[in-house]
Amino acid sequence: EAQVTQNPRYLITVTGKKLTVTCSQNMNHEYMSWYRQDPGLGLRQIYYSMNVEVTDKGDVPEGYKVSRKEKRNFPLILESPSPNQTSLYFCASSLSVASGRFVDTQYFGPGTRLTVL
Amino acid sequence: AQKVTQAQTEISVVEKEDVTLDCVYETRDTTYYLFWYKQPPSGELVFLIRRNSFDEQNEISGRYSWNFQKSTSSFNFTITASQVVDSAVYFCALSEYSGTYKYIFGTGTRLKVLA
Numbered sequence: 001e002a003q004v005t006q007n008p009r010y011l012i013t014v015t016g017k018k019l020t021v022t023c024s025q026n027m028n029h030e031y032m033s034w035y036r037q038d039p040g041l042g043l044r045q046i047y048y049s050m051n052v053e054v055t056d057k058g059d060v061p062e063g064y065k066v067s068r069k070e071k072r073n074f075p076l077i078l079e080s081p082s083p084n085q086t087s088l089y090f091c092a093s094s095l096s097v098a099s100g101r102f103v104d105t106q107y108f109g110p111g112t113r114l115t116v117l
Numbered sequence: 118a119q120k121v122t123q124a125q126t127e128i129s130v131v132e133k134e135d136v137t138l139d140c141v142y143e144t145r146d147t148t149y150y151l152f153w154y155k156q157p158p159s160g161e162l163v164f165l166i167r168r169n170s171f172d173e174q175n176e177i178s179g180r181y182s183w184n185f186q187k188s189t190s191s192f193n194f195t196i197t198a199s200q201v202v203d204s205a206v207y208f209c210a211l212s213e214y215s216g217t218y219k220y221i222f223g224t225g226t227r228l229k230v231l232a
Binding site: 059110 | 123126148149150152154160161162164167208210212213214217218219220221222223224225
């Protein structure tokens with residue numbers, strides 16, 4: 001089954017304790033991205049990756065790191081989480097950048113609800 | 118700069134009413150993609166439609182229809198004869214190439230369909 005998976009689905013942690021949220025897709029998609037969803041703010045893009053070893057900042061990258069060592073995986077790393085990073089996080093992937101210029105339809109993972117105390 | 122505005126924060130309708138969700142976008146490019154996604158109460162994000170900026174034909178899919186108007190930079194979504202199962206948060210999104218490959222979402226509209 002074609003899908004984007006995220007783990008863990010729920011995580012409660014404390015300020016300053018490093019954590020990683022994994023994301024994996026089995027569709028051989030080139031483009032992957034991370035979003036956070038907060039009430040009233042919609043989905044905001046944190047980082048995206050065009051392909052292996054190619055990543056770039058979205059609109060809210062502060063406090064996050066990513067890596068893309070393999071095409072299928074795109075982990076989100078919070079080196080020192082803070083309470084303002086409490087949010088619902090989504091990973092997404094897209095087959096390609098259409099015509100080399102645009103990001104095509106994205107398919108989302110089930111979400112990770114993170115609480116930082 | 119890219120921007121997507123969904124001015125309607127929340128809409129409530131009674132079942133079988135028609136409802137239109139508004140989406141207004143800003144872009145510097147003449148070529149771009151627009152999308153609608155649905156987020157039901159279970160939380161997942163479901164793709165509904167993609168529209169290329171060159172294609173201004175309206176699209177209908179069952180009870181769903183989309184009205185794309187470049188002149189007003191709008192991409193509105195209408196649900197005809199709404200049902201309780203349509204209750205969800207709906208997001209409009211924009212993809213353009215402006216030197217980056219960002220993908221911008223609006224803040225979403227929560228639709229409540231009452232029985």
